Amino acid sequence: MQALRKQDLLLLGLAVVFYAIVQGLLMADIIGPFWELNIVLVGINIILAASLNLINGFTGQFSIGHAGFMAVGAYVGAVMTVKFSLPFIVALAGGAVAAGILGFLIGLPTLRLSGDYLAIATLGLGEIIRITILNIPYVGGASGFMGIPRLADFTWVFFLTIFTLFFIKNLIRSSHGRACISIRENEIAAETMGIDTTRYKVLAFTIGASFAGLAGTLFSHYFYIAHPASFTFMRSFDILTMVVLGGLGSMTGAVTGAVLLTFISAALASYPEWRMVIYSISLIILMLYRPQGLLGDKEISLSIIKRLTGGDSRAEN
Amino acid sequence: MGKNWKKWLGATLAVAMSATLLVGCGGEKKAATSNEIKIGGNFELTGNVANYGQSTMNGVKLAIKEVNEKGGVNGKKINLIVADNKSEPAEAANATTKLITQDKVVAVIGPVTSSSLIATAQIATDKKIPVLTPTATSPKVTFDNGKVREMIFRSCFIDPFQGEVMARFAANSMKVKTAAIYVDNSSDYSKGLAEVFRNAFTKLGGQIVAEEAFLQKDTDFKSAITKLKASNPDVIFIPAYYQEVGMIVKQAREMGVTIPLIGTDGWDSPKLAEIASGAALNNTFFSNHYSSEDKDPRIQAFVAAYKKEYNQNPDALAVLGYDGALMMIDALKRAGSEEPKKIQEALAATKNLQVATGVLTLDDKHNPVKSAVIIEMKDGKQTFKEKVNP
Structure with missing residues (x-):
């Protein structure tokens, strides 16, 4: 326990150093606005991927409606800052809570489904959310919610990303998290052991949804606009791709997936004709040779690094 | 051994994928003193409305090609740098940011749809780079909250x-x-x-x-x-x-x-x-916006040139893209410099400009006053009925 805390502190320290370096480079204008935007996008995608990973990777429920929750967060947050002039932090909380409540309400009935059925239900759900928004004139309907101030910046995104990662990491290592993992491994066995599987599925779903809402609020407050076209099922698939690419059930895998895919997409922006082709080919090759994702369900952690450099080996997970 | 082999391949792939990142970072872009003018093109090349973006880009490219063949603008060739926005507002913001800050363009043409354009408007305003949309028809594109968006222009009529x-x-x-x-x-x-x-x-x-x-x-x-x-x-x-x-x-x-x-x-x-x-x-x-049946010689010249270049009939978006590029070229000529501020002023002062679909004058809300056509459908074919002037 003590060792874990120490490790957490060390990681947090590293994160702060990393933040200081990037922020310094940003302020010195060495990282231009284009890459700044993509770094912010990476942060938002990490939150999305990590929260989807909690549902898909750790609890083993196949959800593909994440864009819907993101949309709820984006719009609720935008309404709070634009229409009610509330501070940004309240909007962030509001976006997360709203998405979480929706996740809870929807999770209760749908999580009784499993496998393909749940996938279809969540896919439909994401679309329902998007189309509902499309038909609410109060938030701009089909033309999108405009005039959102850019309140999110690298600092916000970075620390919320770190918060998300620590939250989910600690959740996974708690008894609740282990209950979730046991559901993934064998639902019947978990139930036999006295785990209330529906409760834990709904818990994971709700938490995943609320972090997606948080990411949505950041998203709309960085890009000045919340538009239904940004939250189609293609976005859900993007997030899913990040998770699967990085490795289902690996925290660092989700982070790796989010970072890689966002930067690849950005780097290929100069070759519009080939962008989607290269992107897709790299995914196909990866899935052919590494179907479990880049990291599988392993984690990159300090102890592995230590082991590689000849230090003591401590079992992870 | 077999397992190892796969592991290495996975690692190599990861490295290869990371390497693509460097492609974007690397290579400092040339300074603005070269003998070309860099214009950004932010179009919907993939996604929902990819056909709109493609047509518009074809029109823009045709106009730029024609002017470059005639010696360019003020002795310089125009270089159109294209970015894809996947038909999505946030990606459009990303693309415009890239064009302005990485490629250092002096003006941007596009995006095609109103919502994508609005997502880029603030960035363009912050960076003081004029943006011209050939096709976005929502009134809010150029005029919002009782104020004209200083940097945003369009070359098509509004809804x-x-x-x-x-x-x-x-x-x-x-x-x-x-x-x-x-x-x-x-x-x-x-x-x-x-x-x-x-x-x-x-x-x-x-x-x-x-x-x-x-x-x-x-x-x-x-x-x-x-x-x-x-x-x-x-x-x-x-x-x-x-x-x-x-x-x-x-x-x-x-x-x-x-x-x-x-x-x-x-x-x-x-x-x-x-x-x-x-x-x-x-x-x-x-x-x-226009009819390819219109007997106006300018339209017919455009249709012929477009068919020759792309081997297909131009749709309305193609001609709008062409007109938008003409408006940009005209502004560049009158600005006589590559300073975005000068280009912005020149765009705002566009007056009686002859484009393919008619004569175009910009009003004080950056919206053009130009003619529309009425099309009559006869046995499934579009026929030109009449031209309505404003």
């Missing part, structure tokens, strides 16, 4: 104008007294047009006798058509997109509605005739 054009066409050319409106409630484009048409038509002495609504992706319109038919209008105004319009027209004709049906540029697609099955479309009219 409400078409509503007025059709109201005038109905009242003056068709000389009808009563009209019904059948609106697509899921699109702002449709709702906006319906409102303008209602006001303009009433002002011209006409009367709106019925209004019904549908949603995109609906397939059965019979009950609404029955109601519209019962109110006995002289004409039905359907400001919507071709997909639904095709089915509405077909079902209306099947139900014995023979009165003229009129609409707007959302009707413009070869698919319309396919969906409605040709003859049903007789006695329908819609407003558009």
